[in-house]
Amino acid sequence: MDLSPAIATYLTAHNARDTERAIAWFTPDAEVVDEGHSHHGTDAIREWLGSAASEYTYTTELVSATRLDDERYDVVQxxxxxxxxxxxxxxxxxxxxxxxIARLVIEP
Structure with a gap:
């Protein structure tokens, strides 16, 4: 699948629960929206990554990845x-x- 290095590395790091490696791929002013909550900036995203990784145990499987344009991708897991x-x-x-990564929105 044609993923940018930032997205590919983020997904690998997130699945490995490597918060510091994952956060390195976000812009300083990035935003993550997950479960209806926005997390702005790398400090808030780092906190979100840490809590998301520890709240539940789960496995992930990459289903598809679509490049929508030069800046936007839709990845289904x-x-x-x-x-x-x-x-x-x-x-x-x-x-x-x-x-x-400047923005990440996670939703069904």
């Missing part, structure tokens, strides 16, 4: 774990600025 419902397909909607 299949998750199974001990979270409510146990199974979900989530869209990870990335917006890049240069080589880094």
């Amino acid at each position: 299949h998750l199974e774990g001990d979270f409510p419902g146990g199974v979900v397909d989530l869209h990870y909607r990335f917006t890049l600025r240069g080589p880094a």
Whole structure:
């Protein structure tokens, strides 16, 4: 799949629960929206990554990745774990600025 290095490395680091490696791919003013909550800036995103990684145990499988234009990608991941419902397909909607992630929206 044709993913930017930022997205590919972020996904690998996030799945490995390597917060520092994952956060390195965000712009300083980046925003992550997950479960209806916005996290602005790398400090808030670092906190979100740490809590998201520890709240539940789950496995992920990359289902698809679509490059929408030069800056936007839609990545679908299949998750199974001990979270409510146990199974979900989530869209990870990335917006890049240069080589880094400026925005990430995670939603069904």
